[in-house]
Amino acid sequence: MVLRLLAVLLVAALRLPAQDPDDMGQKQAADAQASAGKLLFQQNCAFCHGPDARGASGPDLIRSTLVNHDVNGDLIGQVVRNGRLQKGMPAFSFSDAQIRQIATYLHSEAALASTVARRAPDSPPETLLVGDANRGKAYFNGAGKCSTCHSPERDLAHVATKYKPIDLQSRIVFPAGLNPTVTVTESSGRSFEGEQIYADEFTVTLRGRDGWTRSWNRARVQVRVQDPLAAHVAQLSVYTDRNIHDLFAYLETLK
Numbered sequence: 001m002v003l004r005l006l007a008v009l010l011v012a013a014l015r016l017p018a019q020d021p022d023d024m025g026q027k028q029a030a031d032a033q034a035s036a037g038k039l040l041f042q043q044n045c046a047f048c049h050g051p052d053a054r055g056a057s058g059p060d061l062i063r064s065t066l067v068n069h070d071v072n073g074d075l076i077g078q079v080v081r082n083g084r085l086q087k088g089m090p091a092f093s094f095s096d097a098q099i100r101q102i103a104t105y106l107h108s109e110a111a112l113a114s115t116v117a118r119r120a121p122d123s124p125p126e127t128l129l130v131g132d133a134n135r136g137k138a139y140f141n142g143a144g145k146c147s148t149c150h151s152p153e154r155d156l157a158h159v160a161t162k163y164k165p166i167d168l169q170s171r172i173v174f175p176a177g178l179n180p181t182v183t184v185t186e187s188s189g190r191s192f193e194g195e196q197i198y199a200d201e202f203t204v205t206l207r208g209r210d211g212w213t214r215s216w217n218r219a220r221v222q223v224r225v226q227d228p229l230a231a232h233v234a235q236l237s238v239y240t241d242r243n244i245h246d247l248f249a250y251l252e253t254l255k
């Protein structure tokens with residue numbers, strides 16, 4: 001009896017803050033949300049969008065109209081989950097909660113930016129070279145395991161003359177040019193495999209090996225993606241920003 005009463009009191013005490021949130025509580029929750037979002041952003045997005053989301057090889061997200069019109073991740077989530085593969089933005093499979101965290105972070109940065117003077121836009125490419133080439137080389141052959149698929153004498157020879165610095169930087173994380181292979185399964189159970197040549201939130205279009213192309217409404221079919229660059233995208237959450245800057249400095253020496 002006493003125990004039950006205690007339990008009831010305990011539950012009531014625990015629920016109190018959630019039932020009656022004061023302003024401080026809400027602000028703390030938003031801050032926690034934003035700092036979780038900041039971490040996700042730094043691990044997965046900063047390399048292309050800049051450490052403070054002000055843009056690098058990918059666009060500035062603080063001044064993005066899409067981000068400004070976003071509510072709780074509704075628009076940001078669509079871009080993040082589908083990627084913009086043709087334009088150099090990979091797709092990520094984040095949960096709704098993670099999308100909201102990233103959105104809260106971006107909105108809080110935007111709010112901050114409107115009160116703080118902005119840094120000079122369009123910084124020259126030399127400012128990208130902040131890494132250390134020797135450390136990058138060691139990482140390439142060691143912990144980064146890049147040398148298991150690449151060689152500076154063969155496929156990556158002269159890679160620095162092939163791309164402008166800003167493009168080389170994003171190719172390290174997300175090499176463009178290879179479209180994912182996709183299997184679409186219709187509700188009848190019939191399935192089609194092909195190269196994805198177009199995809200957005202509503203439609204997916206494939207080209208088969210023998211040349212057919214066909215589009216589906218995503219809502220009606222199952223779509224399974226096998227990305228040949230999955231290894232690259234998976235690495236994004238493993239690299240630190242410094243690893244990537246070092247790798248970039250190293251690859252820039254391959255002229």
Ligand code: HEC
Pocket residue numbers: 041044045046047048049057058059061064065066067076079080084087088089090092102170173174236
């Ligand atoms: C490999 C580079 C790369 C990575 C990593 C990347 N993006 Fe992008 N992102 C881009 C590029 C390039 C575009 C521009 C695409 C276009 O022109 O349509 C873009 C566009 C966007 C847009 C749309 C902006 C607008 O105004 O239309 C959003 C939002 C966005 N990215 C968020 C993210 C988030 C959040 C992450 C991390 C989870 C992320 N991106 C990771 C390269 C990247």
Ligand code: HEC
Pocket residue numbers: 140144145146147148149150155156159162171172175176177178228229231232235247251
């Ligand atoms: C599991 C194999 C694999 C690993 C590991 C790997 N890559 Fe790649 N990488 C690829 C594939 C596949 C491509 C696409 C090849 C193409 O477009 O011709 C690619 C493309 C690239 C490109 C673009 C090359 C070009 O000419 O366009 C760069 C740069 C690159 N990778 C850097 C790296 C770095 C740096 C690492 C280590 C951190 C790494 N890769 C690890 C498979 C891998």
